[in-house]
Structures are given as C-alpha cells and as structure tokens.
Amino acid sequence: MEGVGFLTILGIIVTASIRSATPLIFASLGGNFSERSGVFNIGLDGIMTIGAFSAVFFSYKTGSPWAGLLGAIVMGGLFGLLLAFMSIYFKANQVIVGTAINILAASLTTFLLVEIWGRPGQTDNVEYFKAVGPFNLFTYLAFVMVIVSYYVMYKTPFGLRVRSVGEHPRAADTLGINVYAIQYICVIISGVLAGIGGASLSIGSMSLFKEGMVAGKGFIALAALIFGKWHPIGAALACLFFGFAVALETVATNLPVPRELLYALPYIMTMLAVSGFVGRSVGPAAGGIPYEKGEK
C-alpha cells in the first residue's frame, strides 16, 4: 500500500461503508415502522429478495429502471400486506409468518428466474440506476428516507399514533385510534421499504438479480434496528457501523482479528445491546402480540 495516502484509504472505506449500508438502511427503516406498530417483521429478508427480483423483472420488461423501482415497491408492499393480513386478521404467530415469507421468497424468485430466463444462477443484465457522483440514486434516497421516517415517527400525529399502538394498543383504541388500520399501514410501509432495499442491490449496485444476493441482509437490518434502539436515526447509524465492518474486511487484508469475528460483529453487538450489557435497547411494549379488540 505504499504511495497510497491514509486519507485515500479512509475515503475508500467510508464510501464502501455507505454503499453496503444502503440496502440495510431501507430495510431497517421498514422494520422500524412495522415493529413500532407492534408487528414483528422477520420476513424483511424475504421481502428484500422479492424486491430485488421484481426490480430486475420490471426493468427487463419495460427497459426502464424506474419501472423496476415501482415494481419493487408494489411487490414489496404486497408481501407486507400478506404479513399484515396473516398477523392482524388471522392473528397468526408473526415469527412463523415471517419465516414462511422468507422460505416462499427464496423459492419463488429462483423458480421464476429459471422459468423466465431459462437458467438458474442469475438473470440477464437490465437497465439500472447508474452512479451519480460516488453513489447511485438509492444511497441518496436512503438518507432522505431516514429524515422522512424520523419526521413522520416523531413530529406528526400519525407517528404518535403508531408509537402508541405499539406500546399500548388498548389505550390507543380507547382514544379512538384505529389500531388495525395503523398496523396495516405500517406493515405495508415496511414491505415497501424492504422492497426498495432489495431493489438497491439488484438495479442499484448491480444490473441483475443473482440467487442468494440478499443473503441474510434482512437479518442484519433487523439487528441494526434493534442495535439502533428502534429509532430511525439510531438504526441508520447502526447500518453504517455494520457496513463499516464489512468494508473494513474487503479493504484491509491483514487484520489482527479473524475475519469471521468482523462478520459476526453486528450480531454480537446486537445481543449485547438487547441484553442491556451496552446501553439497554428496549423494543415496543406490545411488539409481537396480536391485538384483540374487546379483550381485557
């Protein structure tokens, strides 16, 4: 690395961190909406896969990446609706439904990939969002969404309602808030955002869909959400930090610690945070419990 200045290396690492944090930010903001309204969304990973695939499919069919983005939004929203419907109407166990969505998403996208492009592995190249400056559209959009999410969640009546539904649905209901409507909206928003996060992988940093391209990023986003204390800005910072761990590994080759430790770092940190060993992270009080109207 002779002749390469420290600042240059730093620049490379920072840029790489932000790039790998981009899809995570969308998904963890999505998770924030869902979980703040009291619905656990373990299906984030699967919905990202659906978003990544849909973006490529619609861009392929129309030749426009904008149509791809729209496709990812719609399909992500539909899978969000599926989770909402199962967990609100049927009061199904949210973790189980999320697991089912993850299994469905992985199989469905591979199935369609083979049926449409006639081979497993990856799709053809499609039109994508080329980089503007150091990043592509999605990265800029991600940072805008962080601010928007923060504003909506903490500065609007809607956000207040969402948070009250997640903390104490009964009290919210008594005050005339439609608990189910709020939950439906929030879980659909979480699907839309996770879908955009997936699209940022397939038509943002690449121009195709690959099997296993999401590879657990939805779960890292979930970890970031928890590590960021269920707060939009906290979650975004956690995504950047987790992105930094990945970037460090790709840039530096001779690290004093095993690379597996860097990979596992987000999960270890999250466990420490949620267990209160480093600044306790506490989730919404009514998270994961289906709300039953009229029950005491």
Added chain:
Amino acid sequence: MESRINEFREGLLNTLKEIAYPLVAILISVIAGGILVYSFGKDPVLAYTSMIKGSLGDWNKFGETLVTVTPLILTGLSITFAFKCNLFNIGVEGQFIMGAIAAVWAGWAFAGLPAILHLTLTLLVGAAAGGIWASIIGWLQAKVGSHVVINGIMMNYIAMYTSNFLVRTALNVSGKAYSVEIADTAKLWRFSQAFVQFKHSRLHTGIIIALIVALVAYYILNKTVRGYEIRAVGFNPDAAEYGGINVSKNIILSMLVAGMFAGLAGAIMTTGVQYRVNTLFGFTGYGLDGISVALVGNIHPIGVILSAFLFGVMQKGGPLMQIQGIPKEVVGIIQGIIILFVAANFVKVIMGNIKQRKELKKTALQEGVE
C-alpha cells in the same frame, strides 16, 4: 367396559380433529403448487409422480430420503420441545451447526478410543454443544429478559461464523474449505454394510436414534413431572409461578433440551453422512426446516415423525422433478404455503379460547348486573 370404549372413541375423535387441519393445509398447498406448475405449461401430475419416484422409487432412494428425514425429526423435536414452554426456538439452526462442528472435533481429537465409546462420546459432545448454545438463549430470556427470538437469530449467525473460523483454523489440516475428517471409530453404522437393497444409499443408524429420541421427548413432556412443569410454564407462567413452579429454571431447561436435540441432529449429520464440516456460505436449512416440520406435526413428537417424513419425501423428490424440467423450487413454495396455512389455524385455536373467555366475562358481567 363401555366407558372405556367411549373414552377411546373420544380420544380417537380428538386426534382426528387435531390432524385434520394439517392434512387440509398440506392438500391445499399441494393443489396450489400444482396450479403454479400448470400455469407455467408443465404437467403437475408428472411433477408429483416424479417427486414420489425420486424419493420412494426404490430401496436406495427410500434410504436417502430417510437420511434427510433423520435430522428433520430431531430439529422438529427441538422446536416442539421449546414450543411447549411457549418459547420459539428459531436458534435451532445455530444449535445444529454447533452440534455438527463439535462432533467433528470429538470424532477427530479422540481417535484411538474403542468404536462404541468413541461414537457415543462424539454424539454426546455434539448434543452438549447444541444444548449449551441454546441454554445461553434460555438464560438471557429467563434472567435478563431479552427476547428468545432476537437472540436466537443472532446466535444462528454467530454459530455459522464460529464454525467457519474453526474449519479454517483449528480443525483444518489441508488448507481447503472443509474440516478434518472424523475417525472411523466415530462413524455411525451404515445399512449398506449388511443390506444389498441399500447398497447405494448412505442410510445409517441415526434414523433409529432419532425415533428413540422422539419417544423420549414424548415421555418427558407427557409423563413426567418435569414435562408437566414445562408445559405449565408455557401455558401460563404467572399461574405456574403461583403454583410453586420455578419459571426461570424451566425456561432454561427446556431450551437446554431443545438445543441438545438440535445439536444431536448436527452430530448425526457429521457421524452418519458428512464425516466433516464444510465452510458455510449460508444456513444448512436443516434447523429452519425443523420449524415447518414441527408446525405441520402439530407440535407433537409423534406428529413430528410423520411430518419429517413428508418433508423428506418432498426434498428428495426435488432432483427428479428437476430432471423432468420442473424447477425443484416448487417444493420450497409448497412448504411456504403449508406454513402460512398452518400458522393461520394455530391461531384459530387461540381465538376459540378467547371466545370462551369472552363468554365467561359476559356471564360474569350479567351476574354483576343482577
């Protein structure tokens, strides 16, 4: 005598009721899968016949299916056991991974021991590794109050990278992307050594171990005081506490046992099939499939055996479907739909309870008015 017949009839009816819904869910999902296949211009009948032929067509295929069924029974039991204590052991995948890698270590490090002793030790080390991994999650839930699902997910990934680290360093001699091989003394006996029918299958005695463990799980849960306590805590922790049951202890204990089942599944894959562990680029799926197995098996040890067999047939039938031009991912799609259906029913049971409680409340209110 007559009352006994009635009792038996009632029991039979209840059992039928319990298995009816999973069967309906399976049927609907199979039809949905068929429609999907048909809508892409393929023959659904061919799809399902090749699924059956590919998994049960001859003795060897049947043997290979049982090889897949074995870990599924054990991970399904792991989910079931924890679920009885109202804990969702999504960390089953990590416990499976730890069991597999620990078995590699024991099977390799204690070479030289007599065969029976070495094999038993290796399986026990694998089970213990899974048990310890799970009881950390149980301890955090019981003593610190951090959620079993969140910690379970995190520990799955930590297990994967721990295993990869060991495969790359301490348990590696070749510099390749897999671990050392276990000694012959730590390998499970294969049916191909005595039965010519299973000559081309890797069927091993692990299936017998899995079936015995299922019976043991049934016995512990339904016939022992410990099992009663675990179920009491799962049903209503406050009432259990009031009744003098130690809630924390039972939470940790049921996670420990659940983890041991999952760890044993991993150890059996090591000692029966793989003999080593490869670098993982994603989850093996045996753990997470245990969730589907347990749900379709109605969270019952015997149901788990049947449902593990069903999933084994679907998974082993996939490759032949693929050869016939039908993507094997249809299996995963069917699996996803089954879980959605079963999950929806689950709750119908709970909703029935709620209804009951509401009626109780209504009568209580009326009494108050009077």
